[in-house]
Amino acid sequence: MSDMTAEQKVKFYQKGTFTAGNRLVDQARRSVQASMERSNAITSGHRACQGCGEALGARYALDAAMRATEGQLIAVNATGCLEVFTTPYPETSWQVPWIHSLFGNAAAVASGVAAAMRVKGREQVRVVAQGGDGGTTDIGFGCLSGMFERNDDVLYICYDNEAYMNTGVQRSSATPPTARTATTPAVGPEPGNVFGTGKNLPLIAMAHNIPYVATASVANLHDLERKVEKAVAIRGARYIHIFVPCPLGWGSASHDTIRIARLASECGLFPLFEAEHGEVTGSIPIRRKVPVEEYLRPQKRFAHLFKDGGGERIARLQRMADANIKRFDLLREAEEAPL
Amino acid sequence: MFEQIEGSQAVAKAIALCRPEVICAYPITPQTHIVEGCAEMIRTGAIQNCEFINVESEFAALSVAIGSSAAGARTYTATASQGLLFMAEAVYNAAGLGLPIVMTIGNRAIGAPINIWNDHSDSMALRDAGWIQLHAETNQEAADLHIQAFKLAERLSAPVMVCMDGFILTHAYERVAIPDQAQVDAFLPPYQPRQILDPADPYTIGAMVGPEAFMEVRYLAHDKLLQALSVIPEIQQEFKEVFGRESGGLFHGYRVEDAETVVVTMGSLAGTVKDLVDEVRENGAKIGVITLCSYRPFPLDGLRHALQGAAKVIVLEKSLALGFGGVLAADVRTALHGRDTHIHTVIAGLGGRPITRKSLARMFARVERDDLKDPHFLDLDLDIVRREIDNQRSQITAGPIAENILREIGPCGPKAV
Ligand SMILES: Cc1ncc(C[n+]2csc(CCOP(=O)(O)OP(=O)(O)O)c2C)c(N)n1
Ligand code: SF4
Ligand SMILES: [Mg+2]
Numbered sequence: 070m071s072d073m074t075a076e077q078k079v080k081f082y083q084k085g086t087f088t089a090g091n092r093l094v095d096q097a098r099r100s101v102q103a104s105m106e107r108s109n110a111i112t113s114g115h116r117a118c119q120g121c122g123e124a125l126g127a128r129y130a131l132d133a134a135m136r137a138t139e140g141q142l143i144a145v146n147a148t149g150c151l152e153v154f155t156t157p158y159p160e161t162s163w164q165v166p167w168i169h170s171l172f173g174n175a176a177a178v179a180s181g182v183a184a185a186m187r188v189k190g191r192e193q194v195r196v197v198a199q200g201g202d203g204g205t206t207d208i209g210f211g212c213l214s215g216m217f218e219r220n221d222d223v224l225y226i227c228y229d230n231e232a233y234m235n236t237g238v239q240r241s242s243a244t245p246p247t248a249r250t251a252t253t254p255a256v257g258p259e260p261g262n263v264f265g266t267g268k269n270l271p272l273i274a275m276a277h278n279i280p281y282v283a284t285a286s287v288a289n290l291h292d293l294e295r296k297v298e299k300a301v302a303i304r305g306a307r308y309i310h311i312f313v314p315c316p317l318g319w320g321s322a323s324h325d326t327i328r329i330a331r332l333a334s335e336c337g338l339f340p341l342f343e344a345e346h347g348e349v350t351g352s353i354p355i356r357r358k359v360p361v362e363e364y365l366r367p368q369k370r371f372a373h374l375f376k377d378g379g380g381e382r383i384a385r386l387q388r389m390a391d392a393n394i395k396r397f398d399l400l401r402e403a404e405e406a407p408l
Numbered sequence: 409m410f411e412q413i414e415g416s417q418a419v420a421k422a423i424a425l426c427r428p429e430v431i432c433a434y435p436i437t438p439q440t441h442i443v444e445g446c447a448e449m450i451r452t453g454a455i456q457n458c459e460f461i462n463v464e465s466e467f468a469a470l471s472v473a474i475g476s477s478a479a480g481a482r483t484y485t486a487t488a489s490q491g492l493l494f495m496a497e498a499v500y501n502a503a504g505l506g507l508p509i510v511m512t513i514g515n516r517a518i519g520a521p522i523n524i525w526n527d528h529s530d531s532m533a534l535r536d537a538g539w540i541q542l543h544a545e546t547n548q549e550a551a552d553l554h555i556q557a558f559k560l561a562e563r564l565s566a567p568v569m570v571c572m573d574g575f576i577l578t579h580a581y582e583r584v585a586i587p588d589q590a591q592v593d594a595f596l597p598p599y600q601p602r603q604i605l606d607p608a609d610p611y612t613i614g615a616m617v618g619p620e621a622f623m624e625v626r627y628l629a630h631d632k633l634l635q636a637l638s639v640i641p642e643i644q645q646e647f648k649e650v651f652g653r654e655s656g657g658l659f660h661g662y663r664v665e666d667a668e669t670v671v672v673t674m675g676s677l678a679g680t681v682k683d684l685v686d687e688v689r690e691n692g693a694k695i696g697v698i699t700l701c702s703y704r705p706f707p708l709d710g711l712r713h714a715l716q717g718a719a720k721v722i723v724l725e726k727s728l729a730l731g732f733g734g735v736l737a738a739d740v741r742t743a744l745h746g747r748d749t750h751i752h753t754v755i756a757g758l759g760g761r762p763i764t765r766k767s768l769a770r771m772f773a774r775v776e777r778d779d780l781k782d783p784h785f786l787d788l789d790l791d792i793v794r795r796e797i798d799n800q801r802s803q804i805t806a807g808p809i810a811e812n813i814l815r816e817i818g819p820c821g822p823k824a825v
Contacts, residue, residue, distance in 0.1 A: 143605045145475065146614075156615035166605040168478050169614035170501050174471035177463065181430065181475020181483075182605060184459040188429045188481055194607055212471060215464030 100290050101133045108135035108164060110144070115162040116154040120323025122313030122330060123151050123228045126287045127199065130226050130311065131165060133297035138195045143186075145179040147200030147209055148172035150235040150315075151228060173208035175200045176216035179223040187222070195301055196222065202229040202243035206270045217277035220305045224297075227270065227308070230315035238318040242268045245338070246389075247382050248370045250318070255373040264385060274308040275347045281307040283343035287314070288330035292353055296343060312339045320369020332364035337390030340397045352397040361387045410585050415547040415577040418584040419512060419570075420445025422551040424455045425592040426510075426558045428484045429599075430476035432461040434469045436491040437524045438574035439514040443486055466491035470498035470511070477507040478613060480604035482558065485509065488574055489516035492530045496537075503538025503629065505614060508561030508568075508599070510554065511539075515675065515726075516574040517759040521810040525760020526574040527726040528674065531703075532735050538629050540568040540636050541704040542656065543674045547572075547582045552655035553701075555587070556643050559596050563639060566632050571703075573676040575760070587651055595650045633705040640702050658707040659700045661714055663689065667696030669775060670718040672711070672740050674700045677724065677756075677763060684765050688772060695772065700736075711743040720750045722775055724768075726757045733783045753783035761787060792820045 101107050110131030117124035135142050146152045146169045155162040156169065170178045179198035186194045198216075200209055205227040216223055232250045233239040239252040246264040249255040253262040274282045280303045285293040293311065300307040314330050316323040333339040336359050342352035362383060365371040374383050394400055411418070419442050423431070431450070433443035449455040459476075463469045469485045477483040487495065492513060502509050513531045517523040531541055540560060544550035550572040557568040572578060603611055617625055637658065644657040654660075662682050664670055671681050678699035685695050698714060700707075715721060721744065723737035732738070734753035741751055752775055757763045767787050774780040792813065799816045813820060 141607050143479070143607065153616055156612055158615040158617040158621060161612035161615060163612050164610060166607055166610040167612045168475070168505075168605055169616075170471060170474050170505070171497055174467060174474070174498060177468040177471035178475035178478075180461065180463075180468075181432070181472035181477070181481075182479045183475075184430045184432075184461055184472065185476040185479030185481035188457055188459050188476075189479075211465055212468050215468050218464070219461070221461075 101136050101294050102129060102290060104136075107132045108140065110135055110165050111155055111162045112164055113162075114160065116157060117150070118315075118317045118323065120316040120326045121150070121154075122287050122315060122326045123201070123230055123234075124154070125326070126228050126293075126311045126313040127151055129287065129290060129293050130199075130297050130309070131197065133294040134195070134197055134224070134301050135165065137298040137301040138193075141194045142166075143182050143194060143196050144168075145170070145175050145182060145196065145198040147175035147198075147204035148235070149201035149204050150230075151199065151201065153235055172204055174212050175204060175209055176223065176225055177212040179225070180216050180219070180221040183222045195224065197224045197226060199226045199228065201234065202227060202231060203233040203241040205229075206242045206268055214277065217274060217279050217306045217308070220279060222304050222306075224300050224307045224309065227310045228313045229310055230313050230318060232315070232318050234315050234318045242266070243270070245386075247374055247386065249373065250370070260373045261370070271308070271310045271342075271344075274310075275344045277306070278347040279306040279308065280304070281343070281345055283308070284310045284312070284339065284341050286312040286330045286334055286339065286341060288312075288327050288334065289341065289353065292341060299343075318370070320372070321367050325367055329364065329367060332359060335359045336361045336364045337394040337399060338364060338386070340393045340399055342397050349397065352399060354401050355394065355399045358394075358400060361390050409588065410583050412581055413547075413584050413586070414441060415550055415572065415580050415582065416441030416514075417445050418547050418551040418586065419554055419572070420449065421586050422554040423484055424449050425587060425589055426484075426555055426596055427482065427598070428455065428458050429481035430459045430461065430473065430483045432463050432469045432472040432476075432483075432485050434463050434466045434487070434491060436466070436488050438516060438526075438578040439486045439488045439491070439512065441578065442512055442514070446484075466495040467498055470495040470502060470509070473509045473511075474498060474502050474505065474507055477502070477509050478505065478605055480599070480601050480606075482599045483507075483509050484511070486512035486514070488514040489518055489524075489530045492534060493518060496534060499534050499539065500537045502567045506565040506632075508558070508565055510557045510561055511567065511569050512554070513569050513571040514574040514578045515571050520808060523759040524574070526576055527758045527760065528571070529727050529758075531569060531571045532727040535704050535735075538566065538633065539704065540564075540566055540633065540640075540702070542568065542570050542701055543703055544570065544572040544577060545660070545676060545678045545699050545701070547577055547580060548584050548653070549655050549701075550577055551584055551586065552647065552651070552653065555592055555596060556647055556656050558599075559646075560636065560639060560643050562599050563643075564632055564636055565602065566636070571675065576676045585653070591650055595647060636702070636705050637707055637710070656701055658702045658710050659698050659714070662697040662699070664696035664698060664714060665717075666694055667718060668694040669696075669720040669722065669772075670715055671695070671697045671722045671724050672700065672715075672736070673697065673724040674703060674736065675726070677726065680763060680765060681724065681768065684768050684772070687765075688769070693772070693776065703736075706739050706743075708743045711740065715744060715749065718749060720752065720775060722752045722754055722772075724754045724756060726755075728755050728758060737783070750778075752780055754780075754786055755783055756786035789820055792817060
């Protein structure tokens with residue numbers, strides 16, 4: 070970051086998006102996605118829904134990892150939307166060596182691949198495991214925690230769309246309170262998912278004292294790519310948790326994927342931070358704080374909050390957002406303009 | 409070189425000689441001594457160039473094995489009982505992906521009630537998963553089968569389970585010839601996978617296959633196991649040429665040529681039965697034994713041929729399909745379909761119940777007299793069973809069976825009476 074500050078004296082925001090546009094930064098600092106040489110790890114033709122945040126997030130992350138490893142990458146995938154929409158036999162979207170085994174074992178399979186690379190003396194080949202929030206925070210959690218604890222040389226990326234999407238939008242332990250899913254319907258005295266449940270996997274990952282943990286968002290491409298590149302340069306267990314809106318499951322417009330992802334971070338519900346060996350080392354300050362309503366309103370899964378009696382529940386969500394803001398000091402004066 | 413050695417240590421040494429590259433394991437009795445042996449040899453340098461991974465579950469053990477095998481490393485793991493069931497999903501997956509992983513099963517019962525002793529319920533539960541399942545009769549054969557297993561797995565691109573009876577073999581000290589490295593190297597070439605995860609040649613492995621191709625994929629997996637029916641004897645022969653020993657193969661016959669009654673069994677039990685056969689034959693009874701080594705693939709034709717002279721077949725097995733009966737017996741019946749052979753199912757030794765020569769001799773005599781109900785449960789305490797069934801008839805009882813017996817009848821077993 071420091072060399073970046075030296076070079077980047079001018080703060081430039083694009084109107085509306087508040088992110089630095091690619092065309093305004095010098096060539097070397099442009100995103101991997103903007104490059105003609107990007108690997109297109111997931112190439113076109115896959116079957117994701119229009120506006121799928123996971124499809125974007127996976128391409129962003131793997132293209133960045135491909136550049137950082139100079140193409141020496143193997144990907145392991147858990148069962149889930151990403152796996153299903155990219156590999157309708159006999160076709161595949163993957164332009165990297167890729168293996169899918171089961172829903173709950175991606176981290177362990179990746180440990181095995183990494184072990185094979187070590188024993189074959191091919192340690193330049195890096196291993197990425199990826200899964201949805203369900204495959205990561207629930208059914209794959211045992212294998213993930215084991216991989217962390219052993220500090221296996223794997224970068225695990227979770228694409229968090231806050232529910233089991235591939236099976237038709239059921240609640241996972243990453244589903245936020247009040248969100249309507251097929252198994253937390255928006256009926257009864259506590260409509261949607263209940264408060265006081267769920268787990269925060271980035272914090273749990275940090276509790277394993279692994280070398281690197283980060284959250285990222287498809288709305289902040291530069292930050293996402295930087296974190297992937299940073300993670301790839303580190304040996305040992307690493308974890309990146311990427312926020313990826315799902316238009317189908319969230320009931321949002323497919324053109325709003327990036328906007329909603331940005332609002333999630335700007336309201337404080339999805340803080341962007343990173344940590345090394347269990348200590349937070351950085352976060353992305355909120356430039357324009359928005360109330361949680363702004364994030365919740367465009368999503369049908371929260372529609373019940375805007376009917377009678379939703380006010381108190383929105384206030385509770387706001388308190389959660391405020392707690393994040395406090396914990397990660399997200400309203401501090403932005404010292405520099407992170408790309 | 410002959411060594412007086414524990415079965416588990418013999419297997420660990422055999423594994424070491426196969427130059428494994430990744431070993432991953434999670435402890436469960438009676439498998440523990442095998443993987444402890446491997447871990448020690450990696451630490452001492454007796455096994456070179458190998459990663460030993462202490463995983464957090466059996467599901468992870470086989471999942472790590474899936475990853476390392478798919479990336480081209482010769483991979484080994486071992487488990488038993490609850491552990492095998494805990495990894496069940498990955499067991500099917502490894503076979504579906506055609507990965508030549510070798511896994512030892514220290515055969516053990518499945519709970520509840522939890523029980524650490526030997527029977528064949530564990531590997532039987534996963535008999536249809538697409539793995540080759542070989543059963544060792546002795547510790548010599550257990551060691552030898554592991555060396556053969558890597559060759560078999562890698563030739564067919566299919567995973568192999570080597571099953572050995574928990575405690576009876578895993579913890580027994582016997583004289584075992586441990587091959588030397590040069591012999592094993594001559595027999596087992598380095599693993600040369602056809603397709604691996606490699607950035608130089610990116611492949612997608614484990615894609616979603618729909619109805620348009622799934623049947624063909626399944627059929628081919630089935631066909632691969634059927635091919636093993638000829639590859640297993642080939643490898644048995646190649647093994648004999650290098651090591652000068654008869655080990656493995658589809659099954660072993662003992663005094664079957666003129667036998668009118670043939671016992672079909674698997675695993676270490678064969679030793680007891682052979683001894684008894686010798687004894688019974690002295691009294692003129694024409695009896696023999698067939699010990700299955702390859703349970704999957706199941707040698708239907710071979711067995712049918714080998715049993716053609718037998719008027720009576722006793723399938724003596726350590727497994728029970730609840731609500732159905734004998735597991736092995738059903739397979740043997742399929743092999744003898746259309747013949748008028750008299751087939752007896754004898755279920756014995758569940759949860760480590762000793763299978764004594766005395767009980768077997770009594771059972772043989774009853775078979776000779778055509779006085780055995782089918783299926784027969786060797787040494788079942790009918791008194792306890794009947795009283796508990798009567799109790800259940802007189803009241804609606806929910807709850808665990810073992811604890812119900814305690815509440816209603818009291819402890820069973822010799823100590824109780
Ligand atoms: C052992 C097992 N249980 C359940 C399933 C069914 N299943 C497949 S994908 C999926 C949902 C995946 O959710 P998530 O991991 O969040 O990924 P997403 O589809 O949302 O990207 C489920 C429940 C399965 N394939 N395997
Ligand atoms: S359901 Fe959601 S995650 Fe799945 S492909 Fe559609 S948009 Fe993407
Ligand atoms: Mg999900």
